Amino acid sequence: MISIEQLSKVYASKDHEVVGVDHVSLEVNKGEIFGIVGYSGAGKSTLLRCMNILERPTSGKVSIDGIDLLSLSAKELRTARQSIGMIFQGFHLAMAKTVQENVAFALKAAKVGRQERRKRAIELLDLVGLSDKADQYPAQLSGGQKQRVSIARALANNPKVLLCDEATSALDPNTTKSILQLLKKINRELGLTIVLITHEMEVVKEICDRCAVMEEGRIVEEGHTYDIFASPQSDLTKRFIQTVIDFNIPDQLLQEANGTVVHMKFTGGSAGESIVSDLLQNFKIRGNILHGKIDYIQDKPLGTFVMELTGEVQEIEKAIESLRTTVEEVEVLQHDGFADHPIARAE
Numbered sequence: 001m002i003s004i005e006q007l008s009k010v011y012a013s014k015d016h017e018v019v020g021v022d023h024v025s026l027e028v029n030k031g032e033i034f035g036i037v038g039y040s041g042a043g044k045s046t047l048l049r050c051m052n053i054l055e056r057p058t059s060g061k062v063s064i065d066g067i068d069l070l071s072l073s074a075k076e077l078r079t080a081r082q083s084i085g086m087i088f089q090g091f092h093l094a095m096a097k098t099v100q101e102n103v104a105f106a107l108k109a110a111k112v113g114r115q116e117r118r119k120r121a122i123e124l125l126d127l128v129g130l131s132d133k134a135d136q137y138p139a140q141l142s143g144g145q146k147q148r149v150s151i152a153r154a155l156a157n158n159p160k161v162l163l164c165d166e167a168t169s170a171l172d173p174n175t176t177k178s179i180l181q182l183l184k185k186i187n188r189e190l191g192l193t194i195v196l197i198t199h200e201m202e203v204v205k206e207i208c209d210r211c212a213v214m215e216e217g218r219i220v221e222e223g224h225t226y227d228i229f230a231s232p233q234s235d236l237t238k239r240f241i242q243t244v245i246d247f248n249i250p251d252q253l254l255q256e257a258n259g260t261v262v263h264m265k266f267t268g269g270s271a272g273e274s275i276v277s278d279l280l281q282n283f284k285i286r287g288n289i290l291h292g293k294i295d296y297i298q299d300k301p302l303g304t305f306v307m308e309l310t311g312e313v314q315e316i317e318k319a320i321e322s323l324r325t326t327v328e329e330v331e332v333l334q335h336d337g338f339a340d341h342p343i344a345r346a347e
Helices: 044-051 074-081 099-109 114-127 143-154 173-190 201-207 225-230 235-242 251-256 268-272 275-282 313-326
Strands: 002-012 017-028 033-037 059-064 084-088 161-165 193-198 210-215 218-224 260-267 285-297 300-311 329-334
Touching (some): 002 044, 017 044, 033 044, 033 173, 033 201, 044 059, 044 161, 044 193, 084 143, 099 114, 143 173, 173 193, 173 201, 193 201, 201 225, 210 235, 218 235, 225 235, 225 285, 225 300, 260 313, 275 285, 285 313, 300 313, 313 329
Parallel strands (some): 033 193, 033 210, 084 161, 161 193
Antiparallel strands (some): 002 017, 002 059, 210 218, 260 300, 260 329
């Protein structure tokens, strides 16, 4: 659906160059919600603006639905952009126009007749839950309502793609959740492909099918959202995930434990299995639960569990080996209160 090949954007000044996007290649599939996450200055917004040529890339290729946007004339590009909706952090609404007029504006630019504009605007306001606000002005709306108007306006020309540039960062958590659910509804009901830029990993966790992590203009990690959360590879991704799911083990737990402390990570189906109870039944050991948490990403469970095991060393070792065959990730944090014991160093 969206294909980006070796795309770069370089800003030149008198004495130096600033690289905004550095040789990025990316594929976004038709009908998915794709998140691009990064801190300020990572290049994610620049990359998004290059997707509809609001920023013209210095080099590389951008194709949407098989059309090479960089090969189009100015007139052809204007036509192509009608199939690409965009919403912004700052809403960008015309304050002197009513809600309905704001939504209809994009249709007027596409030379749609007045009656059809009105009908389409009312349909879209109903879709985003604002049919009762049609004759109000943006100043009379809350931040979440303004963003809903922006979304309705972006959908006016029946786009195939919706680009969202930090669309929820100016909103409070409850409003953010409602906007994300609206985007999910639009994606599901209209089959719209959505690319979402954010610096909040919670947003990615909430609705994105796949995601990419950016740093200094490059993509450092990319994949299915669940896989990224379950097994992050880069240090940056791990830091982002830490803001949403804290898998760190409190130091106090280790200080107070006298037995062998085992950290287990459960993914997918294993999170719902009776692995721990089976372990205690099958081996002559006792278990004390120290810490545990389960989160859901894309409706799939991802959990962490910390136990203190006591008993004969041989039984504990056999139990841990059994765990390694059933659990995705097992780490022995300490053995009998000593973190440098050989069993604690085993992978």
